[in-house]
Amino acid sequence: MSEIHEGGCQCGSVRYRTTGQPHRTAVCHCRYCQTRTGSAFGVSAYFNGEQVEVRSGELNRYRFTTESGRSFETQFCPTCGTTLFWTLGLWDGVIGVAAGTFDPPSFWFDVTREVFTRSKAPFVTLALAESHETTASYAPVAGDSPRLRGQ
Template identity: 55%
Template sequence: MNNKEKHSGGCACGKVRYSSIGKPARTGLCHCRYCQLRTGTAFGISVYFKKENLIIESGNLKKYPFTTESGNTFETSFCTNCGTSMFWTLSHMKDLMGAAGGTYDPPTFWFDIHRELFKRTKAEYVSINCPENHKTSPSYKPIKKDPSRLDGD
């Protein structure tokens, strides 16, 4: 793939539109409770780019920052009109921004998934075989205990 390749996407109502340039810096499939709640489903698909390569072109976003078990700030963004989960940043990955993988226009899943995280809260019926997979995450260093609705224990 040409590394200047542009891919576009947006929210359900179409007000939020964005484009990414080139290959993702990192991708992942995450079964953590934060991603399950952010998406309302079994896992989140994370497509990370350097911030300058993920361009928000239109729409209004509502941000929701919270502190993870590892003490990092996870700030998610939603379309203020239709509520689609769109983007997020993590304080321990300062130069990257994540896009929600399912929000790309077709062909939606044009990227490969590099790793699978937080298998501790994976839904039993989900069968995915990422060569790199983790019970939690390599950056998981809990400094507090979340309530069970957030950590799955």
């Protein structure tokens, strides 16, 4: 039997279940994750789509194009606004799950990687096995909006 974990949004309207282990995890310091979370970074657990099941509630979606020209779509509770999932145009069929939305223990998987340290908050100090200024797939075709660059 595969490992099962459940989670949901802050108000409890949306509930989900994951099966098995995530195939990738990371702490991400990119500006998109900073604005998505309203914090210094996001903690992400990536699963194949068939490993994630929304068990109750409805989700709103917000889609935009990254500076690398790829789609980024967040899915969030329309009642409380909690972002639960996202998909990246780079990884077809893969769903990112906001690690803090899992029921306790929220951080049940290993995180050994951090990405986009170039925009890391100066007060954040992590001791992870891998640390990358961007990612291998980072290939900007346009600049981010001035507000994301602090202009």
